[in-house]
Amino acid sequence: MPATKEENDFSSTVEFHRREWRVQRLGWIGIWAFMLLAVLGLFGGSGPLNNGRAVTDGVASVEYERYTRQGTKTTLNVTLHPETPLAGTARIALNRAYFEAFRLYDTIPAPKAVRLHPDQMVFEFSASGDEHEVTFVLEPEELGWHNLTVAVDEAKPLTIRQFTYP
Amino acid sequence: MEPVIRAIVVYLFLLGLLRLTGKRMLAQITVFDFVLLLIISEATQQALIANDNSMINAAIVITTLIGLNIIMSLLKQRFSAVDRILDDIPLLIVADGKPLKDLMDKERVDEDDVLDAAREMHGLERMEQVRHAILERNGKISIIPRGKD
Numbered sequence A: 001m002p003a004t005k006e007e008n009d010f011s012s013t014v015e016f017h018r019r020e021w022r023v024q025r026l027g028w029i030g031i032w033a034f035m036l037l038a039v040l041g042l043f044g045g046s047g048p049l050n051n052g053r054a055v056t057d058g059v060a061s062v063e064y065e066r067y068t069r070q071g072t073k074t075t076l077n078v079t080l081h082p083e084t085p086l087a088g089t090a091r092i093a094l095n096r097a098y099f100e101a102f103r104l105y106d107t108i109p110a111p112k113a114v115r116l117h118p119d120q121m122v123f124e125f126s127a128s129g130d131e132h133e134v135t136f137v138l139e140p141e142e143l144g145w146h147n148l149t150v151a152v153d154e155a156k157p158l159t160i161r162q163f164t165y166p
Numbered sequence B: 001m002e003p004v005i006r007a008i009v010v011y012l013f014l015l016g017l018l019r020l021t022g023k024r025m026l027a028q029i030t031v032f033d034f035v036l037l038l039i040i041s042e043a044t045q046q047a048l049i050a051n052d053n054s055m056i057n058a059a060i061v062i063t064t065l066i067g068l069n070i071i072m073s074l075l076k077q078r079f080s081a082v083d084r085i086l087d088d089i090p091l092l093i094v095a096d097g098k099p100l101k102d103l104m105d106k107e108r109v110d111e112d113d114v115l116d117a118a119r120e121m122h123g124l125e126r127m128e129q130v131r132h133a134i135l136e137r138n139g140k141i142s143i144i145p146r147g148k149d
Helices: A005-040 B002-020 B031-049 B055-078 B080-087 B101-106 B111-122
Strands: A051-056 A060-065 A067-069 A074-080 A089-095 A102-108 A113-116 A120-126 A132-140 A144-152 A158-165 B091-095 B130-135 B141-145
Touching: A005 B002, A005 B055, A051 A144, A051 A158, A060 A144, A060 A158, A074 A144, A089 A132, A120 A132, B002 B031, B002 B055, B002 B080, B031 B055, B055 B080, B091 B101, B111 B130, B111 B141
Parallel strands: A067 A158
Antiparallel strands: A051 A060, A060 A074, A074 A132, A089 A120, A089 A144, A102 A132, A113 A120, A144 A158, B091 B130, B130 B141
């Protein structure tokens, strides 16, 4: 016996809902995956995926956030190791283009001099033979990927990449 | 990580706090309650976003709150104990026309509230016309009128 119009309507309604439930379940998995990635730091904040660390020829190490958020301050820590051949002055050079995407708020400790070069901004600090940490407080202003080149004294420059979310 | 943790803490805090206020809180929203809700939401917003006004932070907070709500709904569906704890259970407050005063007092409901519901739902005028009244989980009062027989 062929199905009545009501039976057809009912089965198409149920079929619509089955599709809807499938999409909903996939959406839930997406939501929980998003939460997990947020906890792991893929969208900035604390979390292993966000903690970046790089070493320049053993002279200094740079700690930074891989993922930053527009308008939310971030820090760039440069640690100068005791064996760094400082000769009383440590120079940390950052590429100028970086400061088009990030506004520099503070440098701790304050540098004794800042020298501008065509493609670099060089921060000079008085340094002894101990380990020193220099913190740059920055605020991301431009979205997307940005390259930062860090050069400490004569060591080979190091390039790191950061992504800024809206 | 912090926005996820902040959202979880605020969600659980609000859940616990609103659960403590009792069933009738939601059913009786006065102008003052409404203003109170606005103030709560304002204070909550500060706690949720802290000083981070980025869109990604808002997306994380919103997704976490919705994700938690889905998890809670699944837990409530699967475990009746969780359902009782989070959503409460209905309570009989008028049995066979007789108001159960001690239960009504505990839930801060009086006979006028029952008669209000009886008038609105069935056009009843007196308590004797009510067979049962039940205080539902959402704070509303359901009326089962006496049959004509």
